[in-house]
Amino acid sequence: MAEVESFQLDHTKVLAPYVRLIDVERGPKGDAISNFDVRFVQPNANAIGMAALHTIEHSMASLIRDRIDGMIDFSPFGCQTGFHMIMWDEPTAEEVAKAIKGSLEELASDGFTWDNVPGVAEKECGNYRNHSLFGAKEWAKKILAEEISSDAFERKIV
Numbered sequence: 795m796a797e798v799e800s801f802q803l804d805h806t807k808v809l810a811p812y813v814r815l816i817d818v819e820r821g822p823k824g825d826a827i828s829n830f831d832v833r834f835v836q837p838n839a840n841a842i843g844m845a846a847l848h849t850i851e852h853s854m855a856s857l858i859r860d861r862i863d864g865m866i867d868f869s870p871f872g873c874q875t876g877f878h879m880i881m882w883d884e885p886t887a888e889e890v891a892k893a894i895k896g897s898l899e900e901l902a903s904d905g906f907t908w909d910n911v912p913g914v915a916e917k918e919c920g921n922y923r924n925h926s927l928f929g930a931k932e933w934a935k936k937i938l939a940e941e942i943s944s945d946a947f948e949r950k951i952v
């Protein structure tokens with residue numbers, strides 16, 4: 795069996811919310827791709843409901859790209875506690891955490907409405923009925939209130 799770094803992490807030792815660099819991979823021409831663990835809630839203590847998680851995913855796809863260059867993907871963990879964020883090059887966890895924080899602030903703001911959530915029509919999404927902007931905003935507020943760390947094991951608030 796291949797060893798997968800994400801499963802080597804001791805999920806009982808981390809302190810969410812946080813951003814953690816999982817690893818950097820290099821292509822044959824030296825291009826770097828960085829994989830981040832963006833953990834919004836404490837593992838095995840809480841989990842984001844699927845509809846809210848889905849709307850966070852869609853919203854963050856554009857909100858993060860407004861704030862940092864080089865994002866390839868932002869996809870939810872099956873455990874519903876956060877997201878994988880795949881980036882070109884080697885941004886720091888602090889840079890990523892600041893972009894996430896700013897994105898959640900906009901998501902939580904009154905000015906952010908359904909008109910700002912991309913891809914929620916039937917032809918744009920594989921389960922367009924399963925969205926909750928209310929839930930996404932409530933989770934964004936909770937994550938921001940708990941503050942985002944650029945370290946998984948000690949609190950380094952950005």
Ligand SMILES: [Zn+2]
Nearest residue numbers: 848919920921
């Ligand atoms: Zn979707």
